Amino acid sequence: MPPQSVPAPSESIVQATELPRLIRLEPNLCGAAFALMKLLPARFMLDRAEQRGELVPGTTVLETSSGTFALGLAMVCRLRGYPLVIVGDPAIDPALCRRLRELGTQVEICREPSPRGGFQQARLDRLKELCAEHPRHYVPGQYHNPDNPNAYAVVAEQIAEAVGPVDCLVGPVGSGGSTGGTASFLRLLEPRLRLIGVDTSPSTIFGQADGPRAVRGLGNSLVPPNVRHTAYDEVHWAGAAEVFRATRDLHARHALYMGPTSGAAYLVARWYAQRHPDQQVVALLPDEGHRYQDTVYQDEWLREQGALDAPPADEPRTVHHPADALDGWARLGWGRRSLDDVLLPAAPASLTENS
Structure with a gap:
């Protein structure tokens, strides 16, 4: 058998690092775990x-x-x-x-x-x-450059080949590239794929007023043009206590040492997968946890942040407007609507336990 070709030295580390490992976390939940998604x-x-x-x-x-x-x-x-x-x-x-x-x-x-x-x-x-x-x-312009979401075609192909049909994709939202891009390509195979975006409060991305955020890597002070709101079926705002606990649980349960954005995606994806055992769920886990050794992975730091003062919620509360999701963990039926439509004082999209 002829030896496999090796990339040129200038490209080896990039090609070896840019794609995720696909890891089975639960019978119907797969994690796409990146070393460095960006x-x-x-x-x-x-x-x-x-x-x-x-x-x-x-x-x-x-x-x-x-x-x-x-x-x-x-x-x-x-x-x-x-x-x-x-x-x-x-x-x-x-x-x-x-x-x-x-x-x-x-x-x-x-x-x-x-x-x-x-x-x-x-x-x-x-x-x-x-x-x-x-x-x-x-200027690459990650917040507005369409090449950002288009980059994730190869991730969608990898997921489709390894996992098969996907019913629900869950991922954190910052620039909008990974969730929107991956979902758009997966929907070429399964148009009914459900996309759940995970944010944290307060963040302008899904219609809240801006403010200080305890969870890094999630949320934004401006609404990035690459966030295509009409792609999302559901949006979750995850509180700091829930995110930090989920990040630690991901390591304790599955030996995946990841950052808090990965913990946020895991929190929501595991909750959804447990309630929909007949659906195949994939969570995007953006980066590893080494940058957070002295913060998220230290109880003393968590205590200083107030993340250990109150028990985290085991499930989200359902809200009908982004302004009602400012504390803790909440979910809203986005229904593939525009941001303007969601913020209008109209009838909310249907969001039930089976949706």
Whole structure:
């Protein structure tokens, strides 16, 4: 048998890391566990930019991110030789900053929020200034670039081949790329696939007023254009206590050492799968837990956050408007409606225990 081809050194780590492991968690629940999910759209966006001639040697890549999309870009830019400037905010943790800088990334931190739009808007304003400072630049734009959701076609193909027909896809929502993109491709095979988006309060993505969030990696201070609201059948807002417990449970039960966005998806997917044993459920688990060793995986930190003060909810309460979902764990029947339609004072979409 001829030996298998090995990718070129500059691409080996990307190809080895960008796709998830598919892990059976329950008889009808599969987890798509990524080491670093945002590496996939980062690589895909830069590929497409190169093909269109928007990204050539000497171009500086500029982006706003305080999370793993920055790390994905840093890895690809380092391997391909593109200068990278990341605009973040104080939420970015020191360990991530160190990794970015070791990969040759220039990191700028916005210290003050914008009066409207918070740190997200402050970062966008600084990004606009950087574009003027770097005439030869390319901005991937994870929040609005359609290449972000399109990157997940390969994930949908992987899931379809390994799992078979999927009845329900559950995933956290930040930029909207992973849930919307994966669902759109899976629905080519099964149009009735149910998509459940997981957010946390307070977040503007699904119609709440902005505010401080205890759970990192979920929610947003602005509504990203890549969030296609009409794709979602149901939306959950998961509270910090529920998310942190689920993150720890995912490790304790299944030896999956993942971050809180993965815990949020697992929380909702396991709850749904247990109530629909005849349906095949897949949960998107975005990243591993090593960045959270000193926070989510430490009882002392959880106690300082108040996450151990009250017992977490075992199930969500049903609400009919996003404003009613501000505390704890809540669910709303989105019914593939637009954000404007959901916020109108009209009859709510039907959401029953069997839906």
